[in-house]
Amino acid sequence: MFEVRDLTTSYGPVRALDGVSFTAREGRVTAVLGANGAGKTTLLRTASGLVRPQRGQVLLEGRDITRTPAEDMARLGLAHVPEGRGVITELTVEENLRLGGLHRPARTRAADVERICRLFPVLGERHDATAHVLSGGERQMLVIGRALMAAPKVLLLDEPSLGLAPRIVAQIFGLLRSLVASDGLTVVLVEQNARSALSIADVGVVLNLGKVVVQDDAAALAADEKLRHAYLGF
Amino acid sequence: MQQLLTTALGGLTLGAVYAAFALALCLIWRSTRIVNFAQAPMAMITTYIALVIIDAGHSYWTGFAAALIGGLLLGAVVERVVVRPVEGKAEINAVILTLGLFILIHAVAGIVFGSRYRSFPAPFGVRGLTVGDTSIALTGFGVFTVVAVVVVMGLLVLLFRYTEVGLRMRAAAFNQEVARILGVKVGRMLTLGWALAALVGSLSGLLIAGGSLVHPAYMDSVVVYGFVAAVLGGLDSPVGSVIGGMLLGLSLSAVSGYLGSELVPLAALVILMAVLLLRPGGLFSHHAERRV
Numbered sequence: 001m002f003e004v005r006d007l008t009t010s011y012g013p014v015r016a017l018d019g020v021s022f023t024a025r026e027g028r029v030t031a032v033l034g035a036n037g038a039g040k041t042t043l044l045r046t047a048s049g050l051v052r053p054q055r056g057q058v059l060l061e062g063r064d065i066t067r068t069p070a071e072d073m074a075r076l077g078l079a080h081v082p083e084g085r086g087v088i089t090e091l092t093v094e095e096n097l098r099l100g101g102l103h104r105p106a107r108t109r110a111a112d113v114e115r116i117c118r119l120f121p122v123l124g125e126r127h128d129a130t131a132h133v134l135s136g137g138e139r140q141m142l143v144i145g146r147a148l149m150a151a152p153k154v155l156l157l158d159e160p161s162l163g164l165a166p167r168i169v170a171q172i173f174g175l176l177r178s179l180v181a182s183d184g185l186t187v188v189l190v191e192q193n194a195r196s197a198l199s200i201a202d203v204g205v206v207l208n209l210g211k212v213v214v215q216d217d218a219a220a221l222a223a224d225e226k227l228r229h230a231y232l233g234f
Numbered sequence: 235m236q237q238l239l240t241t242a243l244g245g246l247t248l249g250a251v252y253a254a255f256a257l258a259l260c261l262i263w264r265s266t267r268i269v270n271f272a273q274a275p276m277a278m279i280t281t282y283i284a285l286v287i288i289d290a291g292h293s294y295w296t297g298f299a300a301a302l303i304g305g306l307l308l309g310a311v312v313e314r315v316v317v318r319p320v321e322g323k324a325e326i327n328a329v330i331l332t333l334g335l336f337i338l339i340h341a342v343a344g345i346v347f348g349s350r351y352r353s354f355p356a357p358f359g360v361r362g363l364t365v366g367d368t369s370i371a372l373t374g375f376g377v378f379t380v381v382a383v384v385v386v387m388g389l390l391v392l393l394f395r396y397t398e399v400g401l402r403m404r405a406a407a408f409n410q411e412v413a414r415i416l417g418v419k420v421g422r423m424l425t426l427g428w429a430l431a432a433l434v435g436s437l438s439g440l441l442i443a444g445g446s447l448v449h450p451a452y453m454d455s456v457v458v459y460g461f462v463a464a465v466l467g468g469l470d471s472p473v474g475s476v477i478g479g480m481l482l483g484l485s486l487s488a489v490s491g492y493l494g495s496e497l498v499p500l501a502a503l504v505i506l507m508a509v510l511l512l513r514p515g516g517l518f519s520h521h522a523e524r525r526v
Contacts, residue, residue, distance in 0.1 A: 048415055074417035082412065090408045091401075098398075099405050099416045106398070146416070 001026050002047075002078075002154040002186050007056035009039075009046045016042040018210035019056070024154070024203070029180055029187040031201035031218060033194045033232055038207040040190040041083055044156045047188075048073050048080035060154060075103045079152035083159045083190075086143040089132040093123055096131055096142055100149030116145040119175065137168035144172070148179070154186045161193045169193070173200045194232035198222045206231050239370060241491035242484065247376035249483020250383040254438035255460030256467065256475035257387065261431035263469045265407035265424055267325050269461070272312065272332040274453035275339035276432055277439030280304040281448055282347050284440060285354055294357045301436050309432025313425045321424075343450040356445035379441045386437060387476050390430070394472075403427055458499070459486070462506045468516025477518065 002024040009017040017039045024030035032040050045051040047058050049070035058066045060078055068076065079100075088096055094113060101112050117124030120141040126134065131142060140160055147155055157176075161169040177200050179185055191197035198204055201218040208231055214221070221227060228234055255273065262270045283304045284297035316335060320327040358374030394400040405413040406423035414420050438460070439453055446452075459482060467478025482505065489501040509516065 050411065050415065070414045071417050071419050073415065080415045082415065086412055088405055088409050088412055091404060095401055095404075098401060099413075099418070102398070102402070102417045150417075 001059075001061055002188060003057075003059040004043070004047060005057045005059070007043070007046060007053050007058065009042050009051055009053045011042075016210055017046060017053070020207070020210070020212055021056075022205045022212060022215055024186050024188045026153075026186050027180060027184045028202040029176070029189055029200055031194075031197040031204045032188060032190045032207060033192075033197060033204055033221075034207035034213075035231065035233065036192065037209075039210040040192075040207055041158055042210075043207070044080060044082075044158050044188070044190055048078060048156060050080075074100075074150045074152070077150075077153035078156070079147035079150050079154070080156045081143045081147045081158060081160065084162065086146075087131045087134065087139045089130070091131060092128055093126050093131055093134070093142060094128060096146050097123070097149055100146035102150075104149070104151065112149050112151075116148060119148070119179075120145050137164050137172070140164060140168075140172060144176075152185070154188065156188045156190075158190045159192060160189070161191060161196060166196075169196055176200065194228075195222075195234045236368070237491060241487045243370065243372040243376065244491070245484035245487030246480065247372070247379050247483070248487055249463075249480035250380045251438050251441045251456070251479075252459050252463040252483050253476040253479025254383045254386065254434055254441065255456055256464035256479045257390070257472055258431045258435035258438065259460060259464045260467075260469055260472050260475040261390075261427055261434065263464070264472070265403070265427040266317065266321075266328070268317070268328045268332065269469075270332050270431070271329065271457065272335035272339060273432075273435045273460070274439075274457040275336050275343065275450075276305065276308055276312070277435040278448070278450060278453045279339055279343055280308065280432075280436040281354065281439040281443045281453075282343060285352060285443075285448060286347075288355060294355055298357075298440060301440055302433055305432040305434075305436030306429045309429040309435075310425050312432070313428035317428070318421070318424075340450050347450065349450050351447040351449045354443040354446060354448045373445075375444050379444070382437060382441065383476070386434060387472075390434075390472065399426070455499075459502055462502050462509075465506060465516055466509050468518040471516065471518040474516055474518025478516065481517075 005021050007017050007020045020043060032043060034040055042051065046053045049068055053066065057064055060076060065076060097113050097116055098109060101109055104112060122138055123142055123145055134142060160172055173196060176187060180187055189197055189201060198218045198221060203215065204218045204221040205215040206213045213231060214227065258273055259270060262268055280301040284301035287300050288294055288297040312335065316331050317328050320331060356375040358378050361373060362369040363372050363374065394404055402418045403423045403426060405416065406418050406420045410420050438456065442453065442456060463479040463482040464475045466482055467474030467476065485505065486498050486501055490498050
């Protein structure tokens with residue numbers, strides 16, 4: 001379980017997050033939606049320790065991790081897949097994957113890499129290639145696979161659909177869904193593409209200008225025409 | 235033929251030293267985007283440490299090892315004390331700090347060790363080896379120089395390619411933020427990177443000093459040649475730096491042998507200008523599109 005309480009973060013005089021609270025339950029996909037600048041990315045960056053909040057708490061399975069440095073989060077079970085270029089393009093596919101499992105026991109590392117390559121066969125095929133040569137969809141699979149190497153309890157995903165063809169997005173979301181079902185993973189999915197996010201999410205949280213506007217079942221949000229027009233753009 | 239052999243062998247030895255120095259610059263540039271101008275005086279200080287130990291009656295190798303360990307520590311201290319406070323600010327801050335450190339270390343060395351020339355021993359002969367009955371330009375110390383640089387380079391390749399700490403260091407160098415969220419202690423990796431770079435720099439200091447004279451400014455000309463070598467090979471590429479060093483050593487040796495030694499600095503600067511004009515990323519850069 002993952003929870004934020006009254007989380008408030010500012011960049012200088014600009015308040016990007018303003019008292020945000022919500023809970024993402026285990027074995028569920030929680031979609032965080034909203035327009036550009038709503039505070040979605042800041043929410044994830046604050047949660048994973050890359051940005052310091054002014055106020056509020058982040059809880060991982062009930063434990064307060066608010067001021068934990070970003071480099072300790074992976075060990076605690078929180079994996080953050082950042083927006084856009086999260087792949088280290090100078091390293092090979094396998095090296096990227098190995099980096100995901102740094103704090104796991106070294107002897108299971110090879111087996112972990114194999115497991116991820118079974119999940120994403122295209123990564124297995126390109127194993128020794130420099131990540132530089134991967135397509136956008138393959139890069140997204142690589143960063144998700146790398147996050148899964150850490151065997152996280154909570155997975156924070158920032159705009160995984162960005163710049164990808166709908167077919168690839170459907171493939172990635174389908175995989176995510178099956179992982180949540182099989183491993184009981186808690187997923188917080190930040191998306192601008194609200195329609196596809198709500199199609200796989202259980203719960204949706206809508207942000208606007210740093211505040212939570214509404215949170216409800218994904219199906220209910222998708223059915224609310226006024227809300228969709230006002231905040232979700234579809 | 236004799237002349238060609240002489241310049242080639244001399245160039246190889248010289249090139250190995252430039253290669254080591256360029257490699258030190260490259261290691262720091264890759265991880266922190268800083269050209270460490272203090273590299274030369276740092277190597278000078280560690281060479282003096284070796285000299286003091288050797289003059290006190292210990293063996294050359296004790297001094298050699300002490301200088302390398304001293305380099306390791308000095309690099310770590312400089313990163314933690316001087317560079318870390320300006321980490322995350324514009325890179326020019328750190329570059330100016332390394333320039334300041336250059337002057338500071340010079341002054342301190344002048345005070346502590348005096349600014350007169352002192353001779354530095356070499357562990358192997360510094361006279362040309364003889365093949366049959368002709369003496370060639372390769373000295374025993376020259377062979378040691380090349381071997382030492384090749385060994386160090388090989389060890390670094392093994393470290394970066396095949397160990398977990400090497401993988402962590404590369405991740406931290408290429409993308410600090412991603413490395414952090416994957417659990418890499420980036421600060422520690424930067425300290426380690428500076429320490430290793432200073433160790434390689436110290437090695438180049440020792441190799442230049444061997445069988446020659448040291449004084450507080452003896453490394454200063456190497457800054458220019460080492461920098462040209464690193465740019466020639468590509469500041470981003472450790473292998474490129476080493477090859478750049480070798481190429482530069484051979485070219486300058488040829489210039490010195492065939493045209494006259496007074497043209498060496500000129501030739502180095504011409505090479506620098508040519509590289510910057512024609513291939514600013516260096517010969518071995520994979521990322522020509524990245525800023526240079």
